[in-house]
Amino acid sequence: MGAWYEHAIVYQIYPKSFQDSNGDGIGDINGIKERIPYLQKLGVNTVWLNPLFVSPQIDNGYDVANYFAIDKTMGTMADVEALITAFHQAGIHVLLDFVLNHTSDQHPWFQDAIHNPHSLYRDYYLFAGKDGKRPNNWASFFGGSVWEPDPAGTGQSYFHLFDKRMPDLNWANPEVRQAMGDIAEFWLAKGIDGLRLDAFIHIAKADLQQDFPAKNADPVLAEPFFANLPQVQKWLRPFCERIRADYPDAFLLGEASSADPHLAVDYTAKANGLMDSVITFRYFTDDVSHVDPKLPAGYQPHGLDFEAFKKDQVVWQQTLSGVSQPTLWWSNHDLARLRTRIAHSDVQARSLAMLMYLERGIPVIYYGDELGLQNLEFDSVEAFQDQTVGPFVAAAKAAGLSEEAALKMVSKTHKLPARGPMPWDDSQHHGFSPHQPWLGGREVTTTSVAQQEKRQNSMLHFYQALIALKKQPVFQDGRFRLLTTPDNLYVYQRLGGAQEAIVAVELTGHKTQVTLPAGDYQAPLTAGEVTLEGNTLTLAPYAGAALIKKGETK
Numbered sequence: 388m389g390a391w392y393e394h395a396i397v398y399q400i401y402p403k404s405f406q407d408s409n410g411d412g413i414g415d416i417n418g419i420k421e422r423i424p425y426l427q428k429l430g431v432n433t434v435w436l437n438p439l440f441v442s443p444q445i446d447n448g449y450d451v452a453n454y455f456a457i458d459k460t461m462g463t464m465a466d467v468e469a470l471i472t473a474f475h476q477a478g479i480h481v482l483l484d485f486v487l488n489h490t491s492d493q494h495p496w497f498q499d500a501i502h503n504p505h506s507l508y509r510d511y512y513l514f515a516g517k518d519g520k521r522p523n524n525w526a527s528f529f530g531g532s533v534w535e536p537d538p539a540g541t542g543q544s545y546f547h548l549f550d551k552r553m554p555d556l557n558w559a560n561p562e563v564r565q566a567m568g569d570i571a572e573f574w575l576a577k578g579i580d581g582l583r584l585d586a587f588i589h590i591a592k593a594d595l596q597q598d599f600p601a602k603n604a605d606p607v608l609a610e611p612f613f614a615n616l617p618q619v620q621k622w623l624r625p626f627c628e629r630i631r632a633d634y635p636d637a638f639l640l641g642e643a644s645s646a647d648p649h650l651a652v653d654y655t656a657k658a659n660g661l662m663d664s665v666i667t668f669r670y671f672t673d674d675v676s677h678v679d680p681k682l683p684a685g686y687q688p689h690g691l692d693f694e695a696f697k698k699d700q701v702v703w704q705q706t707l708s709g710v711s712q713p714t715l716w717w718s719n720h721d722l723a724r725l726r727t728r729i730a731h732s733d734v735q736a737r738s739l740a741m742l743m744y745l746e747r748g749i750p751v752i753y754y755g756d757e758l759g760l761q762n763l764e765f766d767s768v769e770a771f772q773d774q775t776v777g778p779f780v781a782a783a784k785a786a787g788l789s790e791e792a793a794l795k796m797v798s799k800t801h802k803l804p805a806r807g808p809m810p811w812d813d814s815q816h817h818g819f820s821p822h823q824p825w826l827g828g829r830e831v832t833t834t835s836v837a838q839q840e841k842r843q844n845s846m847l848h849f850y851q852a853l854i855a856l857k858k859q860p861v862f863q864d865g866r867f868r869l870l871t872t873p874d875n876l877y878v879y880q881r882l883g884g885a886q887e888a889i890v891a892v893e894l895t896g897h898k899t900q901v902t903l904p905a906g907d908y909q910a911p912l913t914a915g916e917v918t919l920e921g922n923t924l925t926l927a928p929y930a931g932a933a934l935i936k937k938g939e940t941k
Contacts, residue, residue, distance in 0.1 A: 392638035397751040398431040407820035416462035430854035435482040450491035450553045454570045471578045480580035488586040492552045501539045513546035524598045526606035530774045558590040581638030591618035641665045648706035655711035681786040686797045693894045701869040718753035724805045727762040737914035738931030742892045747867040757850035762804035763828030812837040861886035892931035908934040
């Protein structure tokens, strides 16, 4: 029998936006606890909670100031302990988000490092350079240089891959590695079932004196110098092995955003002693055929290049076969929502959900996707809390667009509008809170849980049926084989034991027919207009079907 997480169906909860229990407009731990019956009815068996720790909230909790305490806006340690117990009583496992690449600049380690030049915590971070000169030309993911002057005025700079108030830890220091292991074990002792390891691929950096080739003096994104370097595996292996020695059933889910399939094998092969599964952004290739060359590409809405997507999916599936379970996802807190980014309609959103989550692997469903939620729309540059948005809007206006049109583009592509409050009912603020929610913005065709529970053909009921179908053995343990079809079709088989299933989805808006392998099929789940006559399946534009073959396979 395999590990429990091989059959996990994960629901990602963004705590600030799920349910407010104390009326301050911010979702919290007790709010999550109130909604456990909803999660049970949905059918998920695992939750991933975004960070709950003490934080100045510069990056919505990913800037941790105290790993051993709960942010007061979220609740208390007693609340978390009660939540873990309640989840377990409901048959739901719990994963906590663990930020291990960086801390907040308010963390006591960093505060001591900048107030005491001889502090042992100085070497917990990356300080380099002298006389105010930056050591290299690398750019931060959040814009500008990765280097910020040392507040102590030493002439050195400290390294930050993300916001300047989020200094990177120095994982080359064994004391840092020991300390992060201590934090992980503290939380596992509380009874959580695993960790989602945030940005672990960035813990190792190349020579800090090495510039990245560039045409001018502007900072340049030097990702090969701080992503997936060999030391990542070297330093994380003892961390992971320590956890497994003490908590052998713990699930380690790593965020490997830029890893290719072969790196994913390195990170998840049992013999390597690292992760159990990884989340990658390499599933999605943008369709840039309609990009306006007069505008910066960054925040222009792109479709999905479905031809590339088919190739990427089958490569991931086949490369990880016999190695580990891939993660299956469309949306998360770092990306625009499926219904905004790719799916033009609820029918397409349903078909794509079916396509992804019935593949071999572990579904990771972002809260609200089961309702078809879309990104909010923001009315100002400031609302995005991102220094890269202003230059895009300015460039768009210079190219002749209105500010309103430019902001609509950013709203459709930016990650923050994907974090809107969960709409529970039709009261003020949709039952999320009696107070104005922490994240404002216009809703785009939102329907609440209460509304969708009343409609048997709703997106919510579709997801309940989809999750129930995923629990069938053929979709949990069966082999995956992509069938050769025209570019507008995505058709695959799942083969396992006495069961055989087919999932077929029309991708590009053309009515089409599929000739199925010989057999007698039933269709337990469909999206859009679907007709099955003998071995001929007819799909309306963007429609999809999950088919199970009657009788035993040969």
